[in-house]
């Protein structure tokens with residue numbers, strides 16, 4: 071419990087730092103005279119964005135710094151700057167909070183370990199959901215200081231989508247629930263921050279969604295369905311099918327610190343590997359798979375991968391030690407080894423572990439400490455792997471002994487401790503088995519889960535299972551025996 075609490079505090083602190091860094095970064099960019107708004111609305115009038123060859127080159131999502139990569143979905147920040155007291159009060163009373171974290175129904179749920187009676191209570195909708203802003207009064211102040219569009223409740227977007235509520239906020243966008251007056255359906259609109267770099271990253275995300283859509287002839291329903299895009303007050307907006315909670319929220323709501331029911335984990339894990347098969351078919355690396363970026367449908371029996379903002383063609387695998395959110399980052403990224411599809415397998419395996427146990431598998435405070443935790447779990451890296459790493463010297467000495475960079479709890483100074491890992495001290499099996507099973511049948515499924523995770527978490531990416539191979543594992547193959 072206390073470990074989980076610490077991790078949460080850590081995440082909150084990192085989020086705060088990340089936002090400060092972004093703010094500083096964009097203040098600097100603006101000072102340097104860089105254009106910060108997008109004026110060419112015509113670019114996105116058509117369904118297919120027009121992307122020139124030069125633009126294609128620069129369509130890489132701005133690389134996140136370490137703290138950015140630690141963000142989770144629960145990153146709503148107060149957005150009340152500049153609002154008058156009555157306006158805030160009004161927003162509080164009329165806006166329904168869509169994230170129904172603490173509005174629970176009384177039902178037996180497949181995601182719970184044991185049947186529970188849940189409380190039903192509704193919290194006061196928070197004012198950061200939307201602002202009631204009068205048109206014509208602040209017309210020139212659409213954005214907050216960080217370039218997020220200040221969402222206006224009931225505002226019409228693109229002449230058809232009426233804003234209903236706020237759904238979430240990430241580093242690159244805010245996401246709102248809208249009612250499409252043309253079809254009568256609900257959609258989620260991702261409003262990209264008003265900033266040229268983010269606009270370009272948004273265009274890249276669109277081009278990747280288009281590629282996936284074309285390749286997914288059988289409508290596999292494993293990646294969130296992208297509809298179209300438009301511009302609204304200099305913000306690139308992307309329309310998606312409306313989904314429900316992300317897996318971090320599901321874990322918070324139904325996992326109660328101990329994770330989800332193993333059968334629910336199996337359903338979700340199956341769909342995650344299916345999604346990886348589709349991504350691979352299109353030669354795309356997601357590069358930011360984590361529970362926050364997987365959304366379930368209303369019935370919670372389907373999970374779909376969202377946020378392709380960090381995705382790229384597998385050929386664009388530029389070496390960088392900060393790709394992927396740190397807790398879900400594969401060792402080859404940290405070591406600077408050319409990477410490919412196995413990075414997403416690694417992230418999926420970390421996410422599955424977390425769904426089942428309720429704990430983050432590797433929660434290192436730095437890349438160095440991530441490697442340490444990986445070796446505690448899986449043993450030492452082979453010299454063959456270490457030899458290939460551009461950044462191996464940052465973490466290992468010339469004899470490939472690991473150098474753990476830690477903070478001395480007394481002096482607060484950085485200390486470097488040579489370490490050797492002869493065999494795992496905190497292996498996967500014992501960690502998974504910390505989750506108690508209630509029936510012998512569950513014990514068998516749990517063993518199958520260990521086998522699957524172990525092979526998806528091979529330190530050597532070449533030995534890791536492919537998504538196709540993962541689906542052939544007993545964890546899935548024996549599913550018909552244990553329904």
Ligand SMILES: Nc1ncnc2c1ncn2[C@@H]1O[C@H](COP(=O)(O)OP(=O)(O)OP(=O)(O)O)[C@@H](O)[C@H]1O
Nearest residue numbers: 143237238240241242243245258310311312313377
């Ligand atoms: N189709 C959708 N249906 C419902 N909620 C959604 C949908 N798309 C996104 N959301 C919500 O909005 C949040 C942010 O979306 P997304 O991760 O795509 O934005 P981002 O700005 O790219 O975030 P990040 O900082 O993770 O890169 C999601 O975690 C989710 O809670």
